[in-house]
Structures are given as C-alpha cells and as structure tokens.
Amino acid sequence: MPGTVGHVPTSPAPIPRAASVGTAALVLGHPWSGTPLGPIEQWDPAVRAVVDLVLASPVPMALTLGTEFRLLYNDGYAELVGAAHPAVGRPAAEVFAGIWSLPGIGDLVERTFHEGTPTLEKESILPIVRHGTGRVEQAVFTRGCSPVRDSDGRVVGVLTVAAETTQVTEQLQSLSELAAALSGTLTLDDVARVALRYALDSFDADWVAFGVDDGGGWRIVRRVRGELLDEADERLPPLWRRYPDDSPLPLVVTARTGVPLFTADGQPLAAAATDRHDQKIRALAALPLRTPVLRGGLSVGYQRAHAWSAAERALLAASAELIAQAGERARRFETQHGTAQLLQRSMLPEHLPDLPRLRIAARYDPGVDGNAAGGDFYDAFVLPDGRLGIVLGDVAGHDVQAAARMGQVRAALRALALTDPRPDAVLAGLDRLVASLGAEAGTHELFVTVVFGVIDAGRGRLTLASAGHPAPLLRRCPTPDAEPTAEYLDVPTGAPLGLGCRPDTTTVRFAPGDTLLLFSDGVVERRRQSLSVGLAGLAEAVAGAASGDPRALCAVATAAVPDATEDDVAVLAVEHALMPSRSASMEVPAEPTAPSRVRHWMTAQLSDWRVPESIIGSAVLCTSELTTNALLHAGTAARVEIDLSPERLLVSVADSGTRGTVTKAQTDTLSSRGRGLGLIEQLSDAWGTDPTVRGSTVWFEILIPPD
Missing domain, CATH: 3.30.450.20 (PAS domain)
Incomplete structure (x- = not known):
C-alpha cells in the first residue's frame, strides 16, 4: 500500500x-x-x-x-x-x-x-x-x-x-435586536412585552417572567410557551400580578437581594406556584434588574433539567442589564408623562353632552414625545337656547405653559359663547384675549388656532368660524344604504388668534345622517409628506368608514394617515343621528362574578330592545371579554355602556386605570384573556381604545343590517 x-x-x-x-x-x-x-x-x-x-x-x-x-x-x-x-x-x-x-x-x-x-x-x-x-x-x-x-x-x-455555534451566534444577534427593540419602549408595559418576547424566543424557554418593585410589593407579568396571545391582545396592558415584598418567588428574592439565582433541576417555584404552569418548571434562572430608580427581576424557566452554561449566564446578565436600563427610562418617563397628561386631561371635558339626536365623541392622543403637556383642546357644551357649541383648537407649544394657556382659552371661549354664541363674535373676543396674554408675557410668539361652531339640530344647520385652523370635514350619509361621501367645508380660515383675527362665518346644512369631524393638524401632517396627501387620506378613510358613529370615526381619523406624528392629536366628532338612540349602563364591581353579571344584564337589555339574536350573542361575548380584561389589568370597578341606534350597537367598557389589587382568586377565575381581543376583531365591525381622564376605555361597534 x-x-x-x-x-x-x-x-x-x-x-x-x-x-x-x-x-x-x-x-x-x-x-x-x-x-x-x-x-x-x-x-x-x-x-x-x-x-x-x-x-x-x-x-x-x-x-x-x-x-x-x-x-x-x-x-x-x-x-x-x-x-x-x-x-x-x-x-x-x-x-x-x-x-x-x-x-x-x-x-x-x-x-x-x-x-x-x-x-x-x-x-x-x-x-x-x-x-x-x-x-x-x-x-x-x-x-x-x-x-x-x-x-x-x-x-x-x-x-x-x-x-x-449557531445558537450562540443567534443569541448574540438577538441581544442586538433586544437593544434595538428596547430603544423604542416608553412605558414599563412596553418593556415587559419586549423582555418577555425576547426571553421566550432567544432562550427557547418554557416560562419567562418580568417584575418590578411597586411600592411595598412587586408586580410581575409572565409568559408561558404555547399560551394563546394574539396581536390584538398585545394592544392592552400586560396582565400584571402582585406579590408581597417578602414573597419566596425566586424573581422577588433576586430583585430584593441583587444576587442571581440558578437552579439546574428541582422545583424552584414550588413555594410560590400559582398554577400548573409554575409547578411544571424544573430549571430556573433569576437575574436582578438594578438601577438607581428601579428594582426588579427577569426569570427564565424550563420544564426539563437544564445546566446553565457560563455562556448562557453571561448572555442572561447582558440581557438583564439592557432590560434594567430600559426599565429605568420607562419609570422616569411614566412619572413625567403621568404628571403632564394628568394636567392635560384635567383641562379637557371629562363628559360630553348626551343629547337625543346628536351623538358626540372626542379623542386626544399625545405626540411622539408624550412626556409634556400640549396645547390641543376640544369642548362641546349646550348653549342656553338648546343649541350645541363645539370647538377644537391648538395652542402652540408642548409644555406646562402651553397647557395653562390652553385652559385659559378654552374657559374664555365657553364664557363668551354662553353670552353671545355667534361664532364670529366668540373668536373676535378670543382674539383680544390672546393678544392681551401675549402682551402680558412680552412675546409675539403666542400662536393659537381654533375652529368654533354652533349646531342647530332642530333646523338642521351648522354655523362655523375659523381662526387659522384646518377646515372641518363633513361626512354625509342620508340613508343607511346610501354611499357615504366626505368633503371639507369651505370655511374662511382667517388669521390665528392674537393677530387681529376678523373671522367670517359659514352656515351649511347638517342633516340627519351627517357627521362633522373637527381635528388638529397632528392628524394630517407628517414629515416629508405633502399636507394635501394627509388631507386626502383622512377624507378617504372617513368616507369609507363602516358607519358615521362618532367614536368609530375618531378612531378612523387618528389612524387614517400612515406613520407616526410628532404633534398632539385631537379629534371631535358629532353625528346628527337618523333616529334617536337608546342607552343603558352598568357599574361593574371588581369581583370574579362580574363578567357573568354583565352577560345576564346585557342579554336581558338587548332582548328587551329586540336586537337580533345573532348580534346579541356576539355583543355579549365581546363585552364579557372586555369586562374581564378591564378587571384584570386595572383591578378596579368598571363601567359598561351600551348605545343602540337603528344602524349600529356601540358598547364601551371603561376603567379607572389605577391598577388596584386583584386577588389571586380573581386572577385565576378571570382567565379568558388568552383568547383576548381576537374575538372582538372577528365579531365586531370596529373597535378601539380611548384614554380618559382617569383611565382607559375599550369599545366596539357592531353594525345592524337593514330589515
């Protein structure tokens, strides 16, 4: 050889x-x-x-x-x-x-x-x-x-x-992706979503948890592999659970002591298990999250024995460091954001008028920063002669001073309107006020735009005047089976307030089936995009909406133009209903039997109103899901409101958003969140979430077919 x-x-x-x-x-x-x-x-x-x-x-x-x-x-x-x-x-x-x-x-x-x-x-x-x-x-x-x-x-x-080394390479790449995803988070809810998704996928884990200190205790959210969570459910806050400060849960122990914990095989969650998912975990890693303003922990678990290699421990430590930094930013943001938004929303009307033939809804969203109070405002109020006054305006600036001036302008406008409701007279009086405020502040940069109108539902007329504000949009649909149209009203723009505004008025027909939309420029303005493109997109979206319901149109308007805005967004919609609607409401206590009580009450109410059975079934199921979610993520009493018109059924569930305590029994009982809001997307024609002064409201709309 x-x-x-x-x-x-x-x-x-x-x-x-x-x-x-x-x-x-x-x-x-x-x-x-x-x-x-x-x-x-x-x-x-x-x-x-x-x-x-x-x-x-x-x-x-x-x-x-x-x-x-x-x-x-x-x-x-x-x-x-x-x-x-x-x-x-x-x-x-x-x-x-x-x-x-x-x-x-x-x-x-x-x-x-x-x-x-x-x-x-x-x-x-x-x-x-x-x-x-x-x-x-x-x-x-x-x-x-x-x-x-x-x-x-x-x-x-x-x-x-x-x-x-594929897994190590992928994990290092996922660490880079984690950093990128965390850079876009604003709140602890956002950080929790990103951290849980990353830990579950990157480590191929069976169980992951994220928790932070919560003033005398801890609030923790977990994810379990195979748990049904849909995209719609992700739009709600994560399902946080509360644990006492001395809980034996490894995540709490590592958060309290700052010492990482690793179990290769055993029952690490036995002392604090809440369900079978916890009981199945045999291997667990718990890493502390420590910054000057935040204490917390991140846990990753397996249902099988798992030896934690040095490389995995290093990767977990690096991940925890990134998540802790994002958590600190989020906590600082939430503190500043909460103060600013409380100031902003406290200056907006908490309740809009409830009239038999005029349905009203509004929505306010902070701009990209969301960290400062802004100057956008809206209002709707009944005048002494029974007509409805409506207003939407924008005070330039994103600080406390802009919010304070917004409050002054809004209060002065209502006072002027209650004395003399002619739109041109109201704006002329406001012009003098803004000029006086500017002189007092020694600035010529006080920039205020506003549109004010008076609706006479009995005569079917709408009178408007504008001071430098975008023209209102009017959606017309005279009969339920008519093809809707949307057009911008020809209202003389005039100069902004404080610059010698001499507004002219415009009166147009406002018939049953019409819906008026007032909006701030944040709805249609985008960087590197012509204003005409945004205006055309808004008109097309409003005309193509499933109904003229004000709440649905507010949601359609805020999402009509793609890409994020860097300005605040305010929308006010008023519908002249074809027929008066019927309304009912129920206060829902924060207890395990609440969803069942809501289902019985709503079934009886809709049956009494002779709503088709197919719609009752869908509406009751959706409302039960919303009530469950409201109780779980807020932990406080909720309010369910139903409004029925010949064209649609509108249901809303509002909570106070204080995140009060939800007991373990309640958390286990209200377990349908996994099915989440996917049902609502399938069974309703439109749905959305609206922030309120003290919490949030989730609503849905189901269209009623013609007889």
Whole structure:
C-alpha cells in the first residue's frame, strides 16, 4: 500500500464499542482495500488511534486521509455530510462538491495537510440537514483542523473538529435586536412585552417572567410557551400580578437581594406556584434588574433539567442589564408623562353632552414625545337656547405653559359663547384675549388656532368660524344604504388668534345622517409628506368608514394617515343621528362574578330592545371579554355602556386605570384573556381604545343590517 497512511502488518484491530451501529460500522466495514489507502487493518497504529478517537467521540469529527482526502467521520459529523451520507471512503472534494472550493472550506483542509500546521476557523457557515425536520439550514461552526501523522512523523491526513455555534451566534444577534427593540419602549408595559418576547424566543424557554418593585410589593407579568396571545391582545396592558415584598418567588428574592439565582433541576417555584404552569418548571434562572430608580427581576424557566452554561449566564446578565436600563427610562418617563397628561386631561371635558339626536365623541392622543403637556383642546357644551357649541383648537407649544394657556382659552371661549354664541363674535373676543396674554408675557410668539361652531339640530344647520385652523370635514350619509361621501367645508380660515383675527362665518346644512369631524393638524401632517396627501387620506378613510358613529370615526381619523406624528392629536366628532338612540349602563364591581353579571344584564337589555339574536350573542361575548380584561389589568370597578341606534350597537367598557389589587382568586377565575381581543376583531365591525381622564376605555361597534 502507498505510504500515505503507513503500512504496518498487524492482526485485525479491535472494533470500538461504538462501532456496532451508525457511521462507525460504515467506516470499519468499508472496502478500504479498493482505495489507495489499503485495508484498514493494515493502517499505521497512530492513524488507527485517531480513527478510534473519531468514531468514539460525540463531538462532530471527520478524518480525511491521503492526497485524495478520502473521508471518514462519526455520527456527529453526519449532519454536515447531509444528503451525501453515507459518504465514507469518498474524496472530500467530491462529497462536498458544492462548497469545497469556497474560501475557508476545502482550502483550510488542504493548507493544513501540505503545511503540517494546525489551523482554526472561528466562524464557518455550513449547510446542514436537521434531524427530525429534514430542513436544510445555514449553521455556524467553529472548525479546527489538525495534521494527522503516522508513526514516522509524516502528515498522512487531517482531523477536523467542528463545534456548532449557531445558537450562540443567534443569541448574540438577538441581544442586538433586544437593544434595538428596547430603544423604542416608553412605558414599563412596553418593556415587559419586549423582555418577555425576547426571553421566550432567544432562550427557547418554557416560562419567562418580568417584575418590578411597586411600592411595598412587586408586580410581575409572565409568559408561558404555547399560551394563546394574539396581536390584538398585545394592544392592552400586560396582565400584571402582585406579590408581597417578602414573597419566596425566586424573581422577588433576586430583585430584593441583587444576587442571581440558578437552579439546574428541582422545583424552584414550588413555594410560590400559582398554577400548573409554575409547578411544571424544573430549571430556573433569576437575574436582578438594578438601577438607581428601579428594582426588579427577569426569570427564565424550563420544564426539563437544564445546566446553565457560563455562556448562557453571561448572555442572561447582558440581557438583564439592557432590560434594567430600559426599565429605568420607562419609570422616569411614566412619572413625567403621568404628571403632564394628568394636567392635560384635567383641562379637557371629562363628559360630553348626551343629547337625543346628536351623538358626540372626542379623542386626544399625545405626540411622539408624550412626556409634556400640549396645547390641543376640544369642548362641546349646550348653549342656553338648546343649541350645541363645539370647538377644537391648538395652542402652540408642548409644555406646562402651553397647557395653562390652553385652559385659559378654552374657559374664555365657553364664557363668551354662553353670552353671545355667534361664532364670529366668540373668536373676535378670543382674539383680544390672546393678544392681551401675549402682551402680558412680552412675546409675539403666542400662536393659537381654533375652529368654533354652533349646531342647530332642530333646523338642521351648522354655523362655523375659523381662526387659522384646518377646515372641518363633513361626512354625509342620508340613508343607511346610501354611499357615504366626505368633503371639507369651505370655511374662511382667517388669521390665528392674537393677530387681529376678523373671522367670517359659514352656515351649511347638517342633516340627519351627517357627521362633522373637527381635528388638529397632528392628524394630517407628517414629515416629508405633502399636507394635501394627509388631507386626502383622512377624507378617504372617513368616507369609507363602516358607519358615521362618532367614536368609530375618531378612531378612523387618528389612524387614517400612515406613520407616526410628532404633534398632539385631537379629534371631535358629532353625528346628527337618523333616529334617536337608546342607552343603558352598568357599574361593574371588581369581583370574579362580574363578567357573568354583565352577560345576564346585557342579554336581558338587548332582548328587551329586540336586537337580533345573532348580534346579541356576539355583543355579549365581546363585552364579557372586555369586562374581564378591564378587571384584570386595572383591578378596579368598571363601567359598561351600551348605545343602540337603528344602524349600529356601540358598547364601551371603561376603567379607572389605577391598577388596584386583584386577588389571586380573581386572577385565576378571570382567565379568558388568552383568547383576548381576537374575538372582538372577528365579531365586531370596529373597535378601539380611548384614554380618559382617569383611565382607559375599550369599545366596539357592531353594525345592524337593514330589515
């Protein structure tokens, strides 16, 4: 035999214990005598020792022998061979024909063979076929190639050891993605969503939890693999649970002490388990989240034993550091944001008039910053003669001073309107007020725009005047089966207040089926986009809305123009109803039986109103879900309101948003959140969430088909 692997006559070598099955049997049973290497029994003992090492090792290894680089390998390496397996005894360049010529593949082996020096490739991307799935994936490996010498010291082959680092590489990449995702979070709810999603996916975990201190206790939110959470449900706040300060939960212990905890196998959640998901966890890691203004923890768990490697612990620590920093930013933001928004919303009307033929709704959303009070405002009030006054305005600025001026302008406008409701007279009086405020402040930069109107429902008329504000949008739909249209009213714009505003008035028909929409420029203005594009998009969205209901149109308007706005958004909608609506409401206590009570009350009420049974079923199911969610995420009493018109059924559930205590029994009982709001998206024609002065309101609308 040629001297490529050496030729030493010996008795047949013993077969390693691993040789009875798999690639070892293929290697030892291969007809090597038909190759230039000769019978395996006559190979040099030094070479046979390497062969035995390869076949017995669980680590992916391959041995290429001779100048043709004839290949033999073990079970661990078979995945890399892929569809060519079994390929024992064939030249490596033939087996890996598709990639052998690529840099860092064949040349690495050849260089090691010819130069006789070991080489290391820290990152090789190789296609492999995954066992069980049969899918071809691009995997990342660290490969080391070492020369194999015979008993005389000649290089006769190359030993390749491959360690897959795909998971580590993916985890490092996911860490970068985590940092990017956390950079866009504003609130602790946002941080919780990102942290839980990352921990569950990146570590392929069965159970993850995130918690923060909450003044004398802890609030914690978890995710369980396989738990049904849909995209709609993500639009609500996460389901936080409260734990006492001395809870034995590992997350609480690590948050309190600042010391990481790792359990490889056991029952780490036994002392604080709330359900079967907690009881199944055998391996758990708990990392502290520590910053100057926040204490918390992050936990990752498995339902099987799991040894926490040094690399995993380092990755968890790095992840916890990023999440802690984002949590601190979120806590600072929530503190500042809460104060600013409380000031903002306290200056807006808490309740709008409830009139038989005029339905009214409004919505205010802070701008991108959301951290400061703004100057957008709206109002609607009944005048002494029974007509309705409506207003929407914008005081330039995003600070406490802008909010204070907004409050002054709004109060003065209502006072002027109650004395003389003519829109031109009201705006002329406001112009003098704003000019006086500017002179008092010693500035000419006090910029205020406003549109004010008076609606006479009995006569079907609408009179408007504007001071530098965008023209209102009017949606007309005279009958339920008519094709809706939307047009901007031709209202003389006039100069902004404080600049000698001399407004003119416009009177238009406001008939049953019409809906008026007043809006601030934040609804239609976007960077790098023409204003006309935003105005056209708003008109198209309003005309195409499923109904003219004011609450639904407010939601449509705020989402009509793509991309985020950097300004505050205020919308006020008034519908002249074709027929008077019927309304009812119910106060819902924060207790486990509340959803059942709401279902019985609502079924009876809608049946009494002769609503079609199919609509009753959908409405009751959706309302039960909303009530459950309100009680879970706010933990306080809620208010359910239903409003029925010939065209649609509107249901809203409002909470106070104080996040009061929800007992363990209540949390377990109200467990339908997993189905979430996906049901509402399927069963309703429109739905949305509206912030209120003291909490939030979630609503949905179901259209009623004509008889």
